[in-house]
Amino acid sequence: MENVFKKDLSEYTRLNDPVQVYIEQAATALSKKNGYSVEENKKLVKHKLSKSNIKNPEVTFLETDENGDKHVIKDSLRDYINHIRKDEIVVVPSLTTYVHPSIKKSIHANFLDTNIALRKSDKKNAFKFKQLGDNDKFIYFNTLQKTRKIFNNSLSGAYASKSTILYSASAHYSLTSTTRVVASIGNAITESIVAGNKQYKDPDVTYNFLLTIISNTDDSVIKTIDKYSLYKPTPEEVLTVIKRSSDHYWLDEVKESKILELLKACTHYELANILYNNDLWDMMLFNDSLVKDLIDGMADSTILNIDNPKEILDKADPGILNLAYHTLSYKLAGVEINFNKLDNETLVAIASCVINTNNTLKKYNDLIRTFFMTNILPPTVGYIKDMLRDCIVLSDTDSTCGSYDQWIKWRFGDIVFNEKAVAFSAAVMTINTQVMDHYIKTFAGRMNVDKGSMDVLAMKNEYFWDVFVCTNVSKHYFANVKIQEGNVFAKSDLELKGVHLIASKASKKVRDIGVDMMLEILRTVGENKKIKLHDLATRIADLEREIIKDIENGNIDIYDLEKIKEENAYKLEAAKSPYLHHMLWEEVFSAKYGVSNQPQYMVLKIPTILDRRSRVEKFISEIEDIEIKTKLDTFLKKFKKDSLGTFRVPLTVAAGDGGIPTEILQVVDKKRVILTSLNMLYIIITSIGLYRKDNLLLSEMGY
Secondary structure, three states: OOOOOOOOHHHOOOOOOHHHHHHHHHHHHHHHHHOOOHHHHHHHHHHHHHHOOOOOOEEEEEEEOOOOOEEEEEEEHHHHHHHHHHOOEEEOOOOOEEEOOOOOOOHHHHHHHHHHHHHHHHHHHHHHHHHHOOHHHHHHHHHHHHHHHHHHHHHHHHHHOOOOOOOOHHHHHHHHHHHHHHHHHHHHHHHHHHHOOOOOOOHHHHHHHHHHHHHOOOHHHHHHHHHOOOOOOOHHHHHHHHHHHHOOOOOOHHHHHHHHHHHHOOOHHHHHHHHHOOOHHHHHHHOHHHHHHHHHHHOOOOOOOOOOHHHHHHHOOHHHHHHHHHHOHHHHOOOOOOOOOOOHHHHHHHHHHHHHHHHHHHHOHHHHHHHHOOOOOOOOHHHHHHOOOOOEEEEEOOEEEEOOHHHHHHHHOOOOOOHHHHHHHHHHHHHHHHHHHHHHHHHHHHHOOOHHHHHHOOOOOOEEEEEEEEOOOOOOEEEEEEEEOOEEEEEEEEEEEOHHHHOOOOOHHHHHHHHHHHHHHHHHHHOOOOOOHHHHHHHHHHHHHHHHHHHHOOOOOOOEEEEEOOHHHOOOOHHHOOHHHHHHHHHHHHHHHOOOOOOOEEEEEEEEOOOOHHHHHHHHHHOOOHHHHHHHHHHHHHOOOOOOOEEEEEHHHHOOOOOOOHHHHOOEOHHHHHHHHOHHHHHHHHHOOOOOOOOOOOHHHOO
8 A cells, every 4th residue: 555655764865965956056057058068067166166255154053062051153154054964963944953862852852742642642532522423522522632732832832931941942943943844835835736836036046946957857757758748848838837936026038038048958858847846737737638537546436346445444544545535525424434333335435445546646656756756845935925825725834725726627617516526626635735745754854853753744634625715814714614634524614713703802693693694605605606795795784774773772782891990000190091081980970970889890981983182172062061061171171181082981870771971972983883893794794805995884885
């Protein structure tokens, strides 16, 4: 059950000498210009370097001795790198180095090893009981795995906190930089494999990346291209593909002509290598029948005659098994994946998928090894935050989420949500995640990670969302979870992320409406129907009108609550702290509407339109109660207040017979109240393309 995407861990080697890599690529570029061999040009490059004024920069670093004492050391950058390459040292992206665990293993690593294993067990049990319908045990084990995750993450937080004995700034940065590089590799590989999109951020990066691929075009590339009769592109076709990515970042006819000149000096095999290197999308565009056969074969669910299905499944690679679960999602919905409990028919079905996938991958073994299992990492992992994405819909510090909708359009002619589409998209996803795993291991090898720990750095396929909706608010989205870590749910789960969607300040009524609205959007799209945008907008507009009536009727449920504390509980003096509102109420409104309690007590926060002097003056002039008018004018002058952006009314008074003072009701900022109360709904409707005009409610826009 060999997985063609897996290499022997010994092949993931340590950091290369950057000077030797430079010489190799510079010689390759020169050979395309002067016609001499690469070896001859290497001599020329070395000669030029020896005569140049290029300096080996000096670096300063802290070295920790065996006693834990730190010493400031200065060395040249190349010597520092060579020291890392030769000795048993682990190096992280920040160039901080650590003793290799084969020499001394950290006690923190032992803690994490234990806790990671326990969390894995808890997650397995959580999925088990979810599929069995035992919600109490699901909640118990799901809470446990979340708690262990917090424990694991707390170690990094302790490194960053000066108040703990574990404080170590470099350790915290080592963890975060490593995690971010792994996620960045995931982003870059997904964009390249799934969408043919590379971050050619400037002409030099583009040119040098092409040289890297050209210099790695060997006999295996030639043999693979001939074996599968792959299309051999022209220089102009390759330039068009390059420009599809580079045009996002730069336009320069002179630089483009230089790149075209390089391409014209390349052989057809070198051009094909540039086109297909880590690029399934462009391989499909130029070789559609071949790629269709590859992916259809991987997603083939044809039942085979198998006598030993459990034995096959016990030996199957987890990534290939995961694809089988997706391929059979219609059959495995709500089923607990336990090979000891599943009936023989189901075991045969899963094992058949595994064999079909492996046979297809074996058929295309050379193709995969040559173009998707190279030593060439994406060009600009360090600048990934600036990349313009085509298929990445979401990314965080340790995750990346891609959309395969364009592949479904290509294969089926439109967006569809049937089991064949799930299987097909999962097959493309499997290629992507398996290749991603290879490059993460390449990165781990460069770091000199212990071979036994290489699988710790990994990005597995965790979620399959058939519909995903990204909002305009950072880290806020909602989606249908159809499959999670190979477990196919009988009923899709609603995945919510973002405080404004989960823990909104809105009332329970508004939150319930928001959840129903999100479910309706997900269901409508999943059924290939059109969203009735006008209906959704009208529902929100009706709520706006309802809130306006509530404000006019003195309803107190729509306002936020706050606590007025004792005067000495605030850092600022009374006139500059919320305590001022206690004095305002007692001096101006208490005689007419009732006294407040002594602090501490709860108040309603009522936003007003009194944001500047002119509005305050107009408000005072229109107050009919002469006593309140006089007291308020005196109070504001006494404390030199030009605005009253928020009134704080004692809850006991507002909830009593008197309600909110009529004077305050006249100046409530209704729009502010509405925007705060319905913020969740505005986020939802904006995510599907309807934007409010500035300073207008939907009800004011005609809905």
